[in-house]
Amino acid sequence: MIALIRNEIQKILLKKKMLLILFLLLIFVTLFSYGQNYAYERTIEQFEAETSETAFDWRVPAGQRLDDLERRRSNESIPDEVRASFDREIQQLNYFIDNDINPITPTAFKFNAEFAEQGIVLFIPLLVVILAADLVSGEFSKKTIKILLTRAVPRWKILLSKYLALLMMTTILVFIVAVLSTLVSFLFFRELGASEPVVTGFSVFEGQLVSDSTVLVSRLQYSVFIYSLVWFVSIIIASITLLISVTVDSSSSAIGILMASLIGGQFLQFFLAEWELVQYFFVTNLDLTRYLTGSYQPVEGMSLTFSILTLAVWGGLSLIFSFIIFNRKDVLV
Amino acid sequence: MASSVLKVSNLTKRIKKTQIIHDVSFDIKEGEILGFLGPNGSGKTTTLRMVVGLIRPTSGDIQICGHALKEEYINAMSNVGCIIEGPDLYGYMSGYKNLELLGSMSKDVTKKDIDEAVSLVGMENRIHDKVDVYSMGMKQRIGLAQALIHKPRLLILDEPTNGLDPQGIHEFREIVKKLAEEKGISVLISSHLISEVQLMCDRVSIINKGRIIKNASIEDMLSTGEVIWTLDDPGKGQRILEETFEITSTIDQRGLSANLDISRLPDINKAFFDAGLRISLVDNKKQTLEDLFLSLTHEEKI
Numbered sequence: 215m216i217a218l219i220r221n222e223i224q225k226i227l228l229k230k231k232m233l234l235i236l237f238l239l240l241i242f243v244t245l246f247s248y249g250q251n252y253a254y255e256r257t258i259e260q261f262e263a264e265t266s267e268t269a270f271d272w273r274v275p276a277g278q279r280l281d282d283l284e285r286r287r288s289n290e291s292i293p294d295e296v297r298a299s300f301d302r303e304i305q306q307l308n309y310f311i312d313n314d315i316n317p318i319t320p321t322a323f324k325f326n327a328e329f330a331e332q333g334i335v336l337f338i339p340l341l342v343v344i345l346a347a348d349l350v351s352g353e354f355s356k357k358t359i360k361i362l363l364t365r366a367v368p369r370w371k372i373l374l375s376k377y378l379a380l381l382m383m384t385t386i387l388v389f390i391v392a393v394l395s396t397l398v399s400f401l402f403f404r405e406l407g408a409s410e411p412v413v414t415g416f417s418v419f420e421g422q423l424v425s426d427s428t429v430l431v432s433r434l435q436y437s438v439f440i441y442s443l444v445w446f447v448s449i450i451i452a453s454i455t456l457l458i459s460v461t462v463d464s465s466s467s468a469i470g471i472l473m474a475s476l477i478g479g480q481f482l483q484f485f486l487a488e489w490e491l492v493q494y495f496f497v498t499n500l501d502l503t504r505y506l507t508g509s510y511q512p513v514e515g516m517s518l519t520f521s522i523l524t525l526a527v528w529g530g531l532s533l534i535f536s537f538i539i540f541n542r543k544d545v546l547v
Numbered sequence: 548m549a550s551s552v553l554k555v556s557n558l559t560k561r562i563k564k565t566q567i568i569h570d571v572s573f574d575i576k577e578g579e580i581l582g583f584l585g586p587n588g589s590g591k592t593t594t595l596r597m598v599v600g601l602i603r604p605t606s607g608d609i610q611i612c613g614h615a616l617k618e619e620y621i622n623a624m625s626n627v628g629c630i631i632e633g634p635d636l637y638g639y640m641s642g643y644k645n646l647e648l649l650g651s652m653s654k655d656v657t658k659k660d661i662d663e664a665v666s667l668v669g670m671e672n673r674i675h676d677k678v679d680v681y682s683m684g685m686k687q688r689i690g691l692a693q694a695l696i697h698k699p700r701l702l703i704l705d706e707p708t709n710g711l712d713p714q715g716i717h718e719f720r721e722i723v724k725k726l727a728e729e730k731g732i733s734v735l736i737s738s739h740l741i742s743e744v745q746l747m748c749d750r751v752s753i754i755n756k757g758r759i760i761k762n763a764s765i766e767d768m769l770s771t772g773e774v775i776w777t778l779d780d781p782g783k784g785q786r787i788l789e790e791t792f793e794i795t796s797t798i799d800q801r802g803l804s805a806n807l808d809i810s811r812l813p814d815i816n817k818a819f820f821d822a823g824l825r826i827s828l829v830d831n832k833k834q835t836l837e838d839l840f841l842s843l844t845h846e847e848k849i
Binding site: 217218220221224225228229230356357358360361362363364365366367368542544545546 | 562596599600601602603620621622624625627629631632633635636637638639640644648649651652653654693697
């Protein structure tokens with residue numbers, strides 16, 4: 215079994231998929247951290263121009279932002295939902311100022327968490343799809359499945375070795391995302407910020423932000439937690455990708471089907487949020503990290519536990535069907 | 548009696564509602580080369596794929612070295628090496644890497660086994676190049692090496708010479724023949740190239756429309772039973788045939804000809820010799836495999 219897994223890992227590595235993914239990541243992480251750094255420098259410039267002081271105090275732009283929000287919320291023509299969201303941000307900012315937590319200066323750990331939060335719905339799943347889509351379908355389209363399945367090894371063992379290799383590579387991938395986004399952004403920001411406090415678990419109760427249930431954790435703990443969620447999502451996406459890869463005979467159809475579901479799923483969430491079934495679709499449940507702010511509900515009634523359970527069911531069923539289909543399939547290529 | 552290395556009985560395959568394979572049975576003895584001959588779409592490939600476990604039969608039984616494929620898949624398959632329709636290898640790896648990878652999937656394949664297989668197919672010089680840059684003939688050699696690294700007792704080759712040049716076909720044939728003779732490996736080879744089968748195989752099964760329509764040794768299949776003698780006195784020969792062997796014969800410008808069981812030929816020749824006849828030529832008339840193949844498969848086409 216170990217030899218089989220080693221073979222599969224070698225195949226993934228020799229196809230140079232990891233290099234492609236690394237390259238994509240590097241480009242995006244660099245772009246984003248450059249952009250954030252640029253925006254921050256503009257804020258400082260603005261501060262210096264306005265106050266003619268050299269020591270940057272984050273309270274000043276935070277206060278400005280607060281004034282700005284207050285002004286906009288008193289505008290009578292804005293809709294109620296927008297006003298509610300302004301209220302939330304105002305309360306959060308006040309909380310930061312009262313508790314001396316700097317929300318403005320970018321740090322490497324702030325960046326890696328944000329990158330994961332943004333990437334968890336589409337970007338990171340796509341990287342997993344790149345890694346996994348041709349795992350089985352590639353063997354069919356290149357016809358190498360014939361030399362693989364005519365060995366004295368039962369089919370379930372071959373699929374299991376492929377799945378385990380994929381799990382390992384996915385874990386490494388998530389690890390790389392974390393390390394790369396931290397390192398590259400550190401080069402720009404020169405600020406690690408691993409021990410800074412983070413407030414999570416704000417909840418909204420009757421339109422008011424309740425900070426009773428907030429938890430103060432360090433940035434490091436927070437990032438570890440966020441990346442655990444990213445890892446979980448990646449594993450589920452890997453399992454679903456395996457099922458598609460087993461079902462279709464060409465890698466390009468596999469990638470196409472998964473891209474379509476990932477992107478189409480996002481639309482579904484916007485247009486059919488009323489429809490109850492949408493909450494059981496896996497794409498609707500991917501945005502796990504947003505539950506941490508406490509106020510997020512993509513569809514009425516959904517929660518972190520609900521989403522994790524739904525995703526787990528999707529992953530489990532995908533695996534079971536993958537094995538059944540792979541075991542029964544006639545190889546005609 | 549040599550035991551059967553492969554025994555296929557009453558194999559059928561139905562895909563959706565079409566029956567592709569009807570009740571196919573055959574067997575292969577140790578060291579024997581069986582040719583599987585049939586036109587395109589006759590069910591050759593489907594049958595071979597069922598034998599190597601790529602397609603599951605609708606019904607019927609396959610035994611490899613005494614192990615039923617269905618119940619003892621591992622034991623059965625560890626005796627099989629195969630190339631199914633062309634050598635499909637991992638193009639992004641070297642030939643050696645391919646062999647190493649596939650070797651690690653069988654028990655007890657050592658580096659030495661791989662090296663032996665490589666030198667058997669004569670690929671020592673280019674073995675560490677990527678498969679993508681190999682020519683068709685080189686891929687075919689690696690394909691054969693891949694089928695041999697775990698020392699199988701049964702080699703299954705489906706259209707193995709497709710895409711090879713005459714030189715390549717010749718070399719391939721020599722290697723396979725050598726394997727059967729020296730190592731006692733049984734070979735099941737499918738082809739639609741008649742000459743290839745004729746040159747290579749001990750026995751032939753002709754398959755058409757999913758049924759085996761003829762199954763015999765090459766000798767039996769080709770012999771028409773007609774023998775022609777060129778003698779100095781054909782009339783005397785005719786009398787000997789009539790009186791001693793009770794065989795009617797005719798005399799024409801080709802010589803003395805008769806239909807008979809080929810096994811009696813040596814006795815007849817001895818009788819002629821003892822009677823003082825001078826034999827300048829004995830010809831055992833044969834039809835070509837091509838004629839036979841066409842006549843067998845043509846009838847069913849209409």
